[in-house]
Amino acid sequence: MSQPLSAHRFPLTLALLTVLVTLFMLTPMALSMTAGLVNNYSRGLASGLTTRWLEQVWEGYGDTLFWSLVIASSCAVITTVVGVPCAYALARSRSRGARLFEELLTLPVAVPGLATGLALILVYGQFRYFRQSFLFILVGHIVFTLPFVVRTVGSAFANRELISLEEAARTLGAGFAHRLLGVLIPAVMPAIVASALMVFTLSVGEFNLTWMLHTPLTRTLPVGLADSYASMRIEVGSAYTLIFFIVVLPLLWGLQVIANEVQKRYGT
Amino acid sequence: MELECTSVHIRQCAKTYPDGTQGLLPSSLDVHPGEVLALLGPSGCGKTTLLRLIAGLETVDQGGVIRFGTQEVTQVPVERRQIGMVFQHYALFPQMTVQANIAYGLRLRGVGDQQLKQTVGELIDLVRLKGFERKRPAELSGGQRQRVALARAVAVRPKVLLLDEPLTALDAKLKVTLRDELADLLRRLGVTTIHVTHDQQEALAIADRLAVMRSGKIIQVGEGEALYRNPKHMFVAEFLGRINRLQRTPQDIVSDTVTLAQIAVQCPHGPWPDIFVRPEDIQLKPLTVMQPIALITQRSFLGDRIHYRLEVAGQPELAAEAHRDSPYRVGERVSITIAPEHFMACESEQ
Numbered sequence: 001m002s003q004p005l006s007a008h009r010f011p012l013t014l015a016l017l018t019v020l021v022t023l024f025m026l027t028p029m030a031l032s033m034t035a036g037l038v039n040n041y042s043r044g045l046a047s048g049l050t051t052r053w054l055e056q057v058w059e060g061y062g063d064t065l066f067w068s069l070v071i072a073s074s075c076a077v078i079t080t081v082v083g084v085p086c087a088y089a090l091a092r093s094r095s096r097g098a099r100l101f102e103e104l105l106t107l108p109v110a111v112p113g114l115a116t117g118l119a120l121i122l123v124y125g126q127f128r129y130f131r132q133s134f135l136f137i138l139v140g141h142i143v144f145t146l147p148f149v150v151r152t153v154g155s156a157f158a159n160r161e162l163i164s165l166e167e168a169a170r171t172l173g174a175g176f177a178h179r180l181l182g183v184l185i186p187a188v189m190p191a192i193v194a195s196a197l198m199v200f201t202l203s204v205g206e207f208n209l210t211w212m213l214h215t216p217l218t219r220t221l222p223v224g225l226a227d228s229y230a231s232m233r234i235e236v237g238s239a240y241t242l243i244f245f246i247v248v249l250p251l252l253w254g255l256q257v258i259a260n261e262v263q264k265r266y267g268t
Numbered sequence: 269m270e271l272e273c274t275s276v277h278i279r280q281c282a283k284t285y286p287d288g289t290q291g292l293l294p295s296s297l298d299v300h301p302g303e304v305l306a307l308l309g310p311s312g313c314g315k316t317t318l319l320r321l322i323a324g325l326e327t328v329d330q331g332g333v334i335r336f337g338t339q340e341v342t343q344v345p346v347e348r349r350q351i352g353m354v355f356q357h358y359a360l361f362p363q364m365t366v367q368a369n370i371a372y373g374l375r376l377r378g379v380g381d382q383q384l385k386q387t388v389g390e391l392i393d394l395v396r397l398k399g400f401e402r403k404r405p406a407e408l409s410g411g412q413r414q415r416v417a418l419a420r421a422v423a424v425r426p427k428v429l430l431l432d433e434p435l436t437a438l439d440a441k442l443k444v445t446l447r448d449e450l451a452d453l454l455r456r457l458g459v460t461t462i463h464v465t466h467d468q469q470e471a472l473a474i475a476d477r478l479a480v481m482r483s484g485k486i487i488q489v490g491e492g493e494a495l496y497r498n499p500k501h502m503f504v505a506e507f508l509g510r511i512n513r514l515q516r517t518p519q520d521i522v523s524d525t526v527t528l529a530q531i532a533v534q535c536p537h538g539p540w541p542d543i544f545v546r547p548e549d550i551q552l553k554p555l556t557v558m559q560p561i562a563l564i565t566q567r568s569f570l571g572d573r574i575h576y577r578l579e580v581a582g583q584p585e586l587a588a589e590a591h592r593d594s595p596y597r598v599g600e601r602v603s604i605t606i607a608p609e610h611f612m613a614c615e616s617e618q
Contacts, residue, residue, distance in 0.1 A: 094286075161357065164355050164356075164359035165362075167325055167353075168355055168420075169372070170325070170346045170347050171323060171346055171349075171351055171352065171353040171421070171430075172352075172372055172376065172420070172424060173347050173373055173377065174347065174372075174376055175347060182372075186363040187362060187363065265363070
């Protein structure tokens with residue numbers, strides 16, 4: 001099949017541009033990861049491949065990965081448990097106070113994490129055990145991610161169709177607990193899963209708030225990453241990036257698959 | 269499945285919304301046990317507000333009383349009011365199967381498994397959804413969803429069944445089929461039903477009696493046929509079908525006539541300056557002496573009938589409807605006759 005020349009030429013330019021942009025984005029990633037596998041970055045591949053940087057990172061920072069995942073999962077669970085009822089209350093309330101609260105709730109997203117972190121330290125810094133535990137970082141992450149849950153789930157609750165669903169349940173005799181657990185939450189399940197996934201992702205990658213809140217003994221993955229970039233050889237930092245990709249990406253993909261399944265099951 | 273028959277009495281019920289709008293002016297209405305009553309009116313007339321007040325989804329303003337039979341339910345919350353409701357877009361629980369949707373209310377009441385299965389089975393048969401028990405609402409057609417919604421509402425043996433525009437979400441052709449089906453189903457259930465609609469055809473087809481509403485008020489209540497033939501209010505006449513307004517001279521009023529093209533035609537006695545007639549009550553005939561003459565200005569073939577526009581000297585343009593074989597063409601002159609009993613006199617505005 002022959003096509004007019006002009007129709008051919010444009011997509012070709014476009015394809016070329018796409019390839020260029022993609023290469024521009026991917027090269028740093030690829031280079032950064034492979035840098036973690038060579039003996040000496042300045043000499044490149046000629047210096048030979050090694051896993052010793054990976055081992056060194058695992059030794060020194062393996063626990064940051066573990067704690068990052070613990071914090072991210074706890075954060076997703078807690079923001080869901082706290083955020084879903086809050087979202088429901090805000091979606092159903094017509095008071096001006098509720099609207100104002102909704103506005104305030106998004107502040108932690110807009111305010112630089114450093115400022116939020118400083119505020120938390122000023123108020124709770126003197127509680128030593130709290131300050132020195134991972135709980136302190138978890139609280140910071142909850143403050144930062146809760147707005148995402150409330151916003152996402154709240155707009156799902158505000159859906160007109162959901163208001164009818166709730167009324168239908170009431171006419172059939174369902175009290176509040178039955179309506180919330182049996183009808184409303186299943187109906188907004190896709191939004192809940194999507195927001196929990198977003199919270200998990202945000203928490204894993206959160207740096208600037210966490211950097212303010214961490215102590216030498218409580219470090220998350222991104223903080224450890226910054227530490228290694230600042231204080232170690234470039235190969236170690238790159239190996240760290242590689243570990244991040246190897247562990248976190250499959251996990252996120254897996255969660256996305258689960259989320260898609262839920263969407264299919266509960267979606268209308 | 270036999271359902272209880274309760275009467276509904278509404279006394280001086282009004283609804284003022286928090287922003288001050290009057291959804292419903294103080295209204296009273298009685299629904300007989302086992303009757304299907306339609307609340308009919310244009311959008312914003314207060315019919316849905318009244319239905320929601322009866323359901324308990326809105327609270328009645330101070331002074332209003334709602335009784336189901338002898339029991340006062342004005343303060344009873346919707347969860348315990350024992351009503352069944354079909355929503356405009358059905359509001360089926362999307363994550364539940366047809367079966368689970370129908371069983372929802374029974375489960376809440378702690379009905380045993382055996383009894384539950386039997387009741388749900390009966391209802392599935394009643395609404396002809398055998399084979400669809402395990403489907404989810406998203407997999408059903410509009411008509412099937414409507415039947416699930418109805419089955420779910422009657423499963424709990426409500427004292428009163430409330431239907432909020434149950435056919436609006438369907439396309440025109442399906443609407444007619446389902447309308448008759450719904451009418452039949454409601455008769456078989458024998459449950460007291462209040463049905464909100466803005467479609468007069470639907471109201472006439474389904475309901476035993478209609479309450480025609482406008483601007484937050486009930487204008488007239490009665491059987492569909494009576495309202496169609498003898499509307500007390502101009503609005504009712506217009507809302508239930510199309511009407512022509514004929515003007516009368518002072519001389520007409522004295523002599524109980526209305527003048528059409530210089531010919532006085534007999535009409536009922538009364539002091540009304542205007543009198544009304546429906547298009548289908550104007551008969552067209554070949555020119556005859558001593559009968560009013562009309563000029564045909566428009567002819568539309570509608571399949572089962574023909575719609576004419578007529579010019580009659582001394583009167584505004586008239587609409588007439590005739591059998592599909594009616595032979596008259598645009599530009600032709602015909603004689604028109606109107607039987608005296610077909611004239612309708614009603615209050616015009618307010």
